[in-house]
Amino acid sequence: MTPDFTSLAEFRSLLAEAPGPDAAAQQAAGARNAQLTKPAGSLGRLEDLAIWYAGWQGAERPALNRPQVLIFAGNHGVTARGISAFPPEVTVQMVANFKVGGAAINQLAAVAGAELTVHALDLDRPTRDFCEAPAMNEDELLAALRCGWDAVDPQADLLVTGEMGIGNTTSAAAIALALFGGEAADWVGRGTGLDDSGVARKAAVVTDAVALHHPGTGLETLRCLGGREIVAMAGAMARARVLGIPVLLDGFICCAAAACLAAESPTALDHAVAGHASAESAHPALLEKLGKPPLLGLGLRLGEGSGAALAIPLIRAAIACLSGMATFAEAGVADG
């Protein structure tokens, strides 16, 4: 079991003191990879992925048996400002859909052989409109961090955190602007499908929000500008970091949550790889800031953990090659 936290200070120190990957296992996996029956480097990024995974699992020949997908849902007071193409009721309606297996992520998690659970956070109590006040108080921030933290299965061997929250691309854009600067327009996109005038309104909202708050830390950024589902994703990714469970990052909102952890500790995302680049216009720039090149680029802009879930089979394939291929010596193949 990982130790619990009851304060933001404890959360911060757990994150800062989280152990890194097993260097010996990573080195052994690298050495094994160099002897496998293929020209050196010919499996491209699959080789790096398998070696990265071997380090976190602590095994020269790792296995992926128990991927977990977590979906967090939250509602946002800022939706009153007309920043989404869909009404906020869709959040609770989609939670019902997730629970009966009718959403895209239900199909994608099943294809990937992943366990999926859905966690709705106080949907009848949206966060405050962050153009007027911080989205959450400290107790609310802690509660949402705990929800994410507690949702992680300590036996999982790969984690995807997904989200559902009408209005949350506005929150994610405000987080990105607060953390990385630039103009609101650099971070604002169409979300669920805003037209040009909607995007301009959304940019003005993001500008106002960031002018009101001066967060200074990753956790304070989450409190002022986040949503509960974004905070819960951060809590789950932090728990995975402490437990040494590798993470696949999803789209723009997931990466905004991850960016807040990176702002707290420079090693907070060492266990994370970007599953995909979303079609939300600022996602590639956010991935660049995180230093995380995406595995897939399929034009998805759904959220729900969908792009990351699609990358689970890629990780499986990388691991299968490292752990299952014969070496030149074993196969009696002449090396170069």
Ligand SMILES: O=C(O)c1ccc[n+]([C@@H]2O[C@H](COP(=O)([O-])O)[C@@H](O)[C@H]2O)c1
């Ligand atoms: O993951 C992404 O990059 C992504 C991009 C655009 C939209 N979404 C999803 O759409 C919702 C947010 O869009 P919006 O327009 O209501 O801010 C939320 O439920 C997200 O899961 C997700």
Ligand SMILES: Cc1cc2nc[nH]c2cc1C
């Ligand atoms: C229908 C719908 C499904 C979603 N899944 C994630 N975000 C979403 C937004 C909408 C509008």
